[in-house]
Amino acid sequence: MKIKKLDIYAIRLPLTTPFIVSYHSYDDMPSIIVKLTTDEGIVGYGEAVADDHVTGESWESTYALLKHSLAPAVLGMNPMHMERLHDKMDATVYQAPAAKAAIDIACYDAVGKKLGVPVYNLLGGRFHERFPITHVLSIGEPEGMAQEAIERMEQGYTSFKMKVGRDVTSDVARIRAVRQAVGKDVAIRVDVNQGWINAASTLQALEQMKDLGIDWLEQPVKADDIDGMVEIKAKSSTPLMIDEGLKYKREMREIIQRSAAHKANIKLMKCGGIYPAMKLAHMAEMAGIDCQVGSMVESSVGSAAGFHVAFAKKIISSVELTGPLKFSKDIGNLRYDVPFISLNDQAGLGVDVDETILQELTVEQTTVEGE
Known part of the structure; x- marks a missing residue:
């Protein structure tokens, strides 16, 4: 099993009321969704919620980093080889934890679906x-x-x-x-x-x-x-x-x-x-x-x-x-x-992603694909 394609979506999730913490007030939540597809057609989803004040990443920088650096770096790799995947990402980019989390989570979702077991x-x-x-x-x-x-x-x-x-x-x-x-x-x-x-x-x-x-x-x-x-x-x-x-x-x-x-x-x-x-x-x-x-x-x-x-x-x-x-x-x-x-016992993350809503909330998207 190999990573064949990564679709990257920059989205904004609408909040019912503003979320206010000591350093910022959020009217909506900027997020990056990664849709990973393997050569066997298995799809896994991951997410990056960056925070300038916490992770040192912005929404914009995370999208660019995934598009230009991390996604190309992991193309062709086996999503089951988690230690090797993280070693590759760490060698490609210093820190940037939210961006790496998006690929990590998508890999776990895909592997769980491949094996027919929940991620836990x-x-x-x-x-x-x-x-x-x-x-x-x-x-x-x-x-x-x-x-x-x-x-x-x-x-x-x-x-x-x-x-x-x-x-x-x-x-x-x-x-x-x-x-x-x-x-x-x-x-x-x-x-x-x-x-x-x-x-x-x-x-x-x-x-x-x-x-x-x-x-x-x-x-x-x-x-x-x-x-x-x-x-x-x-x-x-x-x-x-x-x-x-x-x-x-x-x-x-x-x-x-x-x-x-x-x-x-x-x-x-x-x-x-x-x-x-x-x-x-x-x-x-x-x-x-x-x-x-x-x-x-x-x-x-x-x-x-x-x-x-x-x-x-x-x-x-x-x-x-x-x-x-x-x-x-x-x-x-x-x-x-x-x-x-109470989590369900579905394979992978156990979450069904509504592609229609994903597209509705998307501000920018790109695809990184191998040969």
Whole structure:
């Protein structure tokens, strides 16, 4: 089996409401879809959701990189040879994890379909039966975030991830308002997306909200401030999760060596796809670091890929792949039973892609084909 053709689609996924984090507000979600076709006619889909602030890639650069460099590099290769594929991509382009993730995911989808098994069976088999889904609250006014949390509880959600990162005073007010609205028994996770900058302001915030029962605090300091993470972890009893500060094996080694976090947020778009994500999970497991598979607000394709990783590994105890729930129109049919996700047992990713909707959402497309 060989990779014969890659169709690359630059699309924009429409959001039902704007998605607001500390560094940006999204009215829609730019994404790249890769449709991989083998010489046997098997089709696999992959996705790249780049983020200038997280992966160091833009939507435009990812499309160009796939078109001109990565897609031509993997033509003719066997999609089953994952170590060799990643070695080829790494030799072709330095870093660019979201672009590589698109090809990685498409290969897993195609291989699963070829063998007639779900992707999680290619990763050691299924461990988890289902995961609870956490609703993500975009940054807003305290009253609005509290009201949204109440409405989501009525829909069955039992946990929330709050996006904050504007300033300590207003952020603590947001967290306090949501806690008062949902009660003491509902899980609240706080994601700062680097917005509190340093350890000093973070420790100040933690002191002000020590009575709010936060499940964990995620990436309060700048991505490369491992010193800050170490200080916060040493001076606070609140569990600390690293996100933007973890991309590849090098960062995971330092996190383990320096005991810089209690939890690690693994994202396929940050590390280069399913194959490297599994490597990170294995490293974390050896060190006793709990893991989450996080979201870059992917469509059904990228979200399903993350779920397959999560369902296969015991050390992964939470997921945050809620992109498809935020779109008014999606290219795939990943199914949620709110507040849970239960994967099907279809071959590959288990997602059917609607080519009509894919074309409707496409802004630009190209085909890279071998002889």
